[in-house]
Amino acid sequence: MSRFNDFNNAQVAALPAHLKQFIVDQHYEHYTPVDHAVWRYVMRQNYSYLKDVAYYPYIPGLQKAGLTIEKIPDLQEMNNALGKIGWGAVTVDGFIPPAAFMEYQAYRVLVIAADIRQLKHIEYTPAPDIIHESAGHAPIIADKDYHNYLSYFGSIGAKAMFSAQDFELYEAIRALSILKEMPDADAVEIQKAEERVEWQQANMGEPSEMALLSRLHWWTVEYGLIGGLDDPKIYGAGLLSSIGESASCMQAHVKKLPYTIDAVNYPYDITKPQPQLFVTPTFQNLIDVLEQFADTMSFRRGGVYGMQKAIDSKNTCTAVYSSGLQVSGTFTDMIVENGSPAFIKTTGPSALAYNNKQLKGHGKDYHKDGFSSPVGSLAGVDKPLEDLNTEELIEAGIEQGKHTMLKFKSGIQVSGEIKAVLTDGGKIQLITFTGCTATDKQGNVLFDPAWGEYDMAVGDRIVSVFCGAADKDAFLEIAQKSDIRTHHPNYDQHTIELHKLYQQVRNRRHKWGDFGFLGNVWMMLQKYHHDDWLCALEILELLDHNDAEPKLAAEIRQSLLTKAATEPEYKKLIEDGLYLIAHPVTEKLVV
Known part of the structure; x- marks a missing residue:
């Protein structure tokens, strides 16, 4: 990493050296036009759907966190906004060890994965990405009761005992998440990585304090619901950033359980939709449950119990x-x-x-x-x-x-x-x-x-x-740090040409003028990039909202409907995109 950048943010500036080792530069210039289109699609879906099912502060919280629909957030802009509510943000390389992640929370700094999910994983990715971290975690930070819980959780998590098995499981999950985000990942390699995660999960022995705390973190910060059991709202970042699971989780087949200390008995699998979710009546209840668990931990019990945990670790x-x-x-x-x-x-x-x-x-x-x-x-x-x-x-x-x-x-x-x-x-x-x-x-x-x-x-x-x-x-404690790095692709000429087409559509959205040339973009998509659906949706959106080129718009719409009908993997994505064109998100929400 180059010279440490604190973004003129007090919380980031206060980070100790042992946490700074995980920080990487965002490299905003590496985001492609396709990346920005992925961000924009997910954010529009979030605004459209989550306004009805997310905990109230979500939408105003996005604004308070310095986020907009139109572009991937710049870390400086996020820090300018988050600094006003006593938080900061840094970018890291994928999953970092749980103990370090917790300690960042204690310092009131959001850890944001610098990468963004591929188009083929637009609904959900097992890897942490900038959509999950910023559009998931950041908006709810504006709620005082919640951000107090988050930082308090971090201060307790930073003291949790963890085992060698915990780190091996972290390494296995990190390796799998990186592999799944690689454009041409080998199916056999993915299967091996999945089997490694399954083996680690089955051979953890007695769960450590960190393993149990990670479950509480998962069922609250990542996958938490708040309110009544019959009509809860979403506040967990994993749900807020998954346009697939944020909808499916509200269906009856996903059990809704009251959030109590019993949640520590429920392991989780990051690669699959959750079979049950926990509903807290208030954020104060989260703190009450955390206190209950903290009373069982070595840092509060000390004595022979704590010493034996230290020796075992x-x-x-x-x-x-x-x-x-x-x-x-x-x-x-x-x-x-x-x-x-x-x-x-x-x-x-x-x-x-x-x-x-x-x-x-x-x-x-x-x-x-x-x-x-x-x-x-x-x-x-x-x-x-x-x-x-x-x-x-x-x-x-x-x-x-x-x-x-x-x-x-x-x-x-x-x-x-x-x-x-x-x-x-x-x-x-x-x-x-x-x-x-x-x-x-x-x-x-x-x-x-x-x-x-x-x-x-x-x-x-x-x-x-x-x-x-x-x-x-x-x-000079160098925290256990993975040697595996996230994958950063080298784009071939074919993909670079696709990026240029996305950029042309993006340029047109920001400049009033002739829409006729979009027919040329559509022609190139059909000829050389027939798998694409998102750029086609963006062209149709521009034409529809500006009453331009009706014949071209009708042709694109029909092509998308045909793709949705004949290629099931695109059906929901295309139908949701067409719904957004018919029911546009108003810009006043993102000012």
Whole structure:
């Protein structure tokens, strides 16, 4: 990516470095006249249909998000508009890892796939595209209750534990979505990719926090309905951006269920229409359900439960002591006494932080081989060690320059000369020893003086455990990032000629004048591009709305009706297009 462009948007400018790595340039000039025609067709369909079934703010929300019918949105224009409601937008390369996607939401930045779906996938694409992200997510952002839910969801999702299987499934879905958007994708390769997704889904083991949260995200942000069960409205972006499923989802065969915490028990398949949808009475109910789920998560539960989740995840995680000290690294072991962690251990580069800011001198270069420390209270001392005042510390034998022996209630012993005591926020957080020996209650060595200085974390309990480093940028945490890139076609001469025909029609729509030459465009379409239907519809729209060339219009209309009757894959698209010509969307809606 070239120099970082914040679009003069405060939310985008505030993004941390570990999220900026996913941003790509939009390259607006790469969108073809066919791409703009696809956008225009879908947007006109949306305006025509969704005004009756979408949650109320959808249409005014499009305007507030800086979107119009006529052209694919420019990211700068979107940021100018979204900035007024405290949001921003960036473009990325297809699917990004769920944890990163969630964190963008926490920063109130919409992640928009830079690509746009092919004409042959105009009704629905399994790949994220600019129609889904901007025409789906952006309009509803204007609703305050909803965008509060979205950013709150992001802040919780950013702390969710995820597994190696989660990333493998993400990779499989990303590969399949890219393959399906390739113009000449091999059917055998698609089948293999679909089988890989199915295998991953069937071999996930116990769903991680991220997997369960992703289900709540899917059934709300992507495929949510709001209102009553008998007459709900659409607010989910997946439905708002799918001109096929936004209509079919309202039919009786798609079950409508009340949205409760039970939605976490419903997996989803991104490649198929949904068999059921969930209806929330209000956006506040979304927050209530999210709170219910968050109470089950490691970042709120901490303790043995959270530590075990961190060990199982095999990813960088953070354990937070009750003193506020944060230990980040790959956790590999713990000692449990009386149902609580008594000792925790990381292996490999680790770091210490407070309030998500790395402590000076305690980065992963210093703690390159790992970090370990007791957890809990001292034996024979009523107050937690973290809360002792100066006099009480001296009484417990904790004094700079003195040799001491600390005995924990768990049986762990730490002895050595105290070099330093670090306090912050009114709590003792770290005691550094030289010549230190640490042993468990059986006498096994946990730390040997030959290993150097010993930094002992201080805290009565582990109050929170979450995925990722506390200070991600200082930790230089490069999120798991796919090596698979989206497909960008090199157009052959035949396709370039088709683009030129679309552009000629587009030029005519923006300039008043002679429509006779459109007969030449129609002739070229018939001769060289007989599969086309969208350019023909755009010509017919111009002729019909301007009462021009009635014979030509009648010929094009008949040809389209014949195509609809003889080629089933085009039937709904052509009929919907003809309906839009007869019932045009008024421009006042998009000013």
